[in-house]
Amino acid sequence: MDGSSNIGSNSSDSNVTAQTINKSSSTLNSLCNGASTPASSILQPNHSAPNLTNSKSNGTTTSLPQRPVPVNSLSNRTSVMGLNAPSINGTITPKMPLSPFAPRVLSISDNSWAHQKVLLVYGQIGDPAEKALDGIVTVCHHQDNFPPTMWPVSESHFKALVHLSPGPNRLRFDFTSPKLVATHSSLPAHYSWITINFLPLINSPPLQLVILLGKDSSGTFDAVPEKEQRQGNGLGIAIRKFRMAAYLWQAFTAEQMFRHGFGRRCFRFEEEWQTGSLTSKDKEMGTMRNEAKVHVIRSEKTVKELRDLDFAQQYDKANRKDELFTIAMDEVRKHFRPDQGQNIYVSVLLLDSHWDARTKTITGHAALGGGSGELHLAVFGSHALQSYPSSIEEVVPAFSDCTRTDTNFVANDCNEAGSNWEAANLGIGAHLHETGHLFGCPHQESGVMLKDYLRFNRTFLCREPYSTRTKSPGVRLVLPKDECNWHRLDTLRFKYHPCFRLPTDAPLNPDESIQVWPADGGKIIVTASTGIAFIEIFADNEDICHGWIEYGSGDVQAGGQPRQVVLTEDDLRSRLSNKKVKKVKIKVFSAGLGDSVVDDVGQMIKAKDYMVKLPNGQAGFKGVKLGFSQQADTQPQQVLLETAHIQTKLLTSIKIFHGFALDGMEFMYEDSTSQLFGKRGGRVDEFLFGRSICGPVLPDTC
Numbered sequence: 018m019d020g021s022s023n024i025g026s027n028s029s030d031s032n033v034t035a036q037t038i039n040k041s042s043s044t045l046n047s048l049c050n051g052a053s054t055p056a057s058s059i060l061q062p063n064h065s066a067p068n069l070t071n072s073k074s075n076g077t078t079t080s081l082p083q084r085p086v087p088v089n090s091l092s093n094r095t096s097v098m099g100l101n102a103p104s105i106n107g108t109i110t111p112k113m114p115l116s117p118f119a120p121r122v123l124s125i126s127d128n129s130w131a132h133q134k135v136l137l138v139y140g141q142i143g144d145p146a147e148k149a150l151d152g153i154v155t156v157c158h159h160q161d162n163f164p165p166t167m168w169p170v171s172e173s174h175f176k177a178l179v180h181l182s183p184g185p186n187r188l189r190f191d192f193t194s195p196k197l198v199a200t201h202s203s204l205p206a207h208y209s210w211i212t213i214n215f216l217p218l219i220n221s222p223p224l225q226l227v228i229l230l231g232k233d234s235s236g237t238f239d240a241v242p243e244k245e246q247r248q249g250n251g252l253g254i255a256i257r258k259f260r261m262a263a264y265l266w267q268a269f270t271a272e273q274m275f276r277h278g279f280g281r282r283c284f285r286f287e288e289e290w291q292t293g294s295l296t297s298k299d300k301e302m303g304t305m306r307n308e309a310k311v312h313v314i315r316s317e318k319t320v321k322e323l324r325d326l327d328f329a330q331q332y333d334k335a336n337r338k339d340e341l342f343t344i345a346m347d348e349v350r351k352h353f354r355p356d357q358g359q360n361i362y363v364s365v366l367l368l369d370s371h372w373d374a375r376t377k378t379i380t381g382h383a384a385l386g387g388g389s390g391e392l393h394l395a396v397f398g399s400h401a402l403q404s405y406p407s408s409i410e411e412v413v414p415a416f417s418d419c420t421r422t423d424t425n426f427v428a429n430d431c432n433e434a435g436s437n438w439e440a441a442n443l444g445i446g447a448h449l450h451e452t453g454h455l456f457g458c459p460h461q462e463s464g465v466m467l468k469d470y471l472r473f474n475r476t477f478l479c480r481e482p483y484s485t486r487t488k489s490p491g492v493r494l495v496l497p498k499d500e501c502n503w504h505r506l507d508t509l510r511f512k513y514h515p516c517f518r519l520p521t522d523a524p525l526n527p528d529e530s531i532q533v534w535p536a537d538g539g540k541i542i543v544t545a546s547t548g549i550a551f552i553e554i555f556a557d558n559e560d561i562c563h564g565w566i567e568y569g570s571g572d573v574q575a576g577g578q579p580r581q582v583v584l585t586e587d588d589l590r591s592r593l594s595n596k597k598v599k600k601v602k603i604k605v606f607s608a609g610l611g612d613s614v615v616d617d618v619g620q621m622i623k624a625k626d627y628m629v630k631l632p633n634g635q636a637g638f639k640g641v642k643l644g645f646s647q648q649a650d651t652q653p654q655q656v657l658l659e660t661a662h663i664q665t666k667l668l669t670s671i672k673i674f675h676g677f678a679l680d681g682m683e684f685m686y687e688d689s690t691s692q693l694f695g696k697r698g699g700r701v702d703e704f705l706f707g708r709s710i711c712g713p714v715l716p717d718t719c
Contacts, residue, residue, distance in 0.1 A: 118207040120190035136179045137268040145173035152194030159186040171479035181215035223287040227312045230368040231320035240403040241426045256311045257294040258405040262445045277508040278571045284516040297408045324380035341383035355391045370398030372428035386454025395451035400428045401444025404437040416474040435485030446470025464504035472501045522573040529609025541584040545607035548578025556598040564592035656694040670705045
C-alpha cells in the first residue's frame, strides 16, 4: 500500500523532514486503477473551498486571460481544392471556404503563449456527433524548422505534441482520412492554421536531469534481444529516452496547470547546444538544437555495490533500502556543488538497475523523492527504459506497443508492466511521481501522487490498447476526463514554487513564515507576509488531505493573497465529508511556501497555554511557534514589554548579547530602567532608536 512511515522502517513509502524521502508506489500494489480525472477546464471541488476571484459557484474555474498578441492572427481553417496552399513559412494568403473537416484545436487558442518547447494539444475533426472519422493529422511546424509529425485521429478526436521555437510559431494541421474523397492533388484538402508564441523561461531554477551509473559500468540498461539489436541499449539511447520522458512530464504538467486555471506555467530544463533528439531525423541529418541537458555522473561505487540486494527497495530482506537515495544525494551534491542558500532540483535515472531473474528482484533501483538542505532529489531505476520513446515520432508507437514483457530479460514491475506500453507508463509516470515529491508534493487522494500515472499514456492517445494489468480492452475513445491528472493541491504547490514562476509573477517578500494564534470567540487568526495561499484540512490522524481552502486568483501578484485570515473550527469542519470527526488538523501554506501546522484546532482554541493576562487586565494571545524549538539546555522565558501597556514608557534602545548565537536582549527605557530577555554575556551591540545604528542588523525574529 502506498502509505507513509518514518525512514528506516520496512514500509515501502516514507516521509522524512531533515532528509525528506518519499518512496514510489510503483514498487507497491495498485491502489487506484480507475480514479477519474477532471475534464479539461472543469475542476472537481472535492470538499474544497476555492476562494478564487475567477472561480464560479459550481466549482469550475475559468481560464486566465491570454497575454497580449505579438503578431496578427492569420486565417484559421481552410479547405483547398486544387488551389495553392498557404506557405508553412507564414505568408498571408486569401481565405478559402472553410472545410467542415479542417482540424479544430480546442486546448489552446490562436496567438496564445506557451513556455515549454513541446506543447500538448487536443482537438477535433468536424462534429464527432454527426460523423465520427478516423484518419491522420499531420502537424507542419513553423518555417519547416522541425519535420512534420503525424498523429492518429480516433472518432474525430486527436492529440498531438507540437515542437515550438522561441517567438511566434505558425503551425498547420492537415487532416486526411480514407473515408473522405481524395482531391487528386498533392495539396492538403482539409487544414487549419494556428499561431502559438513560445517564450522560454530563463529566470527560474531549472529541473536538472542526471543519469547516475557505477564507476565500472558499461553504460547499458536492461533490454530484450530484439530491442537491443534494433535500437541499442547504450548510454546514448538512454540519454535520448530520458530526455524525451522529461519533455513528456513537462508537456503534461503545463497542460494540467492550464486546466486548473494557473496558466501554462511549468518547470524548465537546463539546455545545451547539441545534436537534436526530439526528432529521429536530427541524428540522421546532424541537426543541432538547444535541448535539455542530461548530466552523466559516474559514482564512486561499483556496479556490484549499487546492485547489492541489501539496497534493493523491493527485496523483502533488504535492510538499507534508502541507501541508493543517499548515494545519489552525495554524488549529485559533489557534481553540482550548490552554494549555501542555492536550491537545486535534480531528477536522477539509475542506469545500472537490473532485473535479477533468480531472486525476482529489481536491483540497483529505488523509487524515492525528497530533499536535504539545498538539494531536492528524485531517483528512479532504468528497468523500464527499453519501452520509453526516444523522440516525438515514437510517442504513439511506444504507448501502443502491446508486446508482452519477457521476464527472462526485463522486469514486470509489481505485475503492472505486462506489456511494453504499460512498462513505459509505469516507468515514466512513477518517475514523475518521485519528481512530484522533489517539488514538495505529498501523497494525495487521487492523481499522479497516488497511482494515477498508470494512465499516463491517455494524456497522449485517443485510443488505448489492451491492458494486461486490468485484463481488459483499453478505453476506445480517451477524452480529457479520462486522462491522468495532477491533484488540485499539487497544482497549488506548483503555482507558488520557484521552478514554476512566470515573468508576469510579482516578486514575493523573502519572509515565507506564517503566524497562527487563537483569539476571542473561538477564532484562529493566521497571518503571513507573503500572503496566505491555501490551507489543508485533515480529519483525526489522517495523512491524506481531503478538504482545503485556497485564496487568491490564478496569477501570483503582490497583494493577490490575503495577509490575514480568520478561521473557526466550525468552518473548517464544514469542509470535511465527515463533520463529526474528533480532531481537526490544519496545515497553512504561505505564498512563499512556508508552512505551519496546528495538530488539534479545538485543543488550541481551548488551551490556556496560548493565552496570557496583560498587566492592564486584558487577554493576550501567543502564536503556536512561540517556544516551539525546545532546544536542549534551554528554558522558557517570557517578557511583556512595558512600553506596550504603559503609554508614558519610552523605549530608547535594545542591547543584543551574542557570540556564535543569541544569548539575550535587554530593552532600555528613557527612565533608566530595563527589561532583560535571556541573559547577558558575550559581545554586546546596542541599537539606538532615533539615532544612527552601529553593529549588525537586528533580524525580524529571534
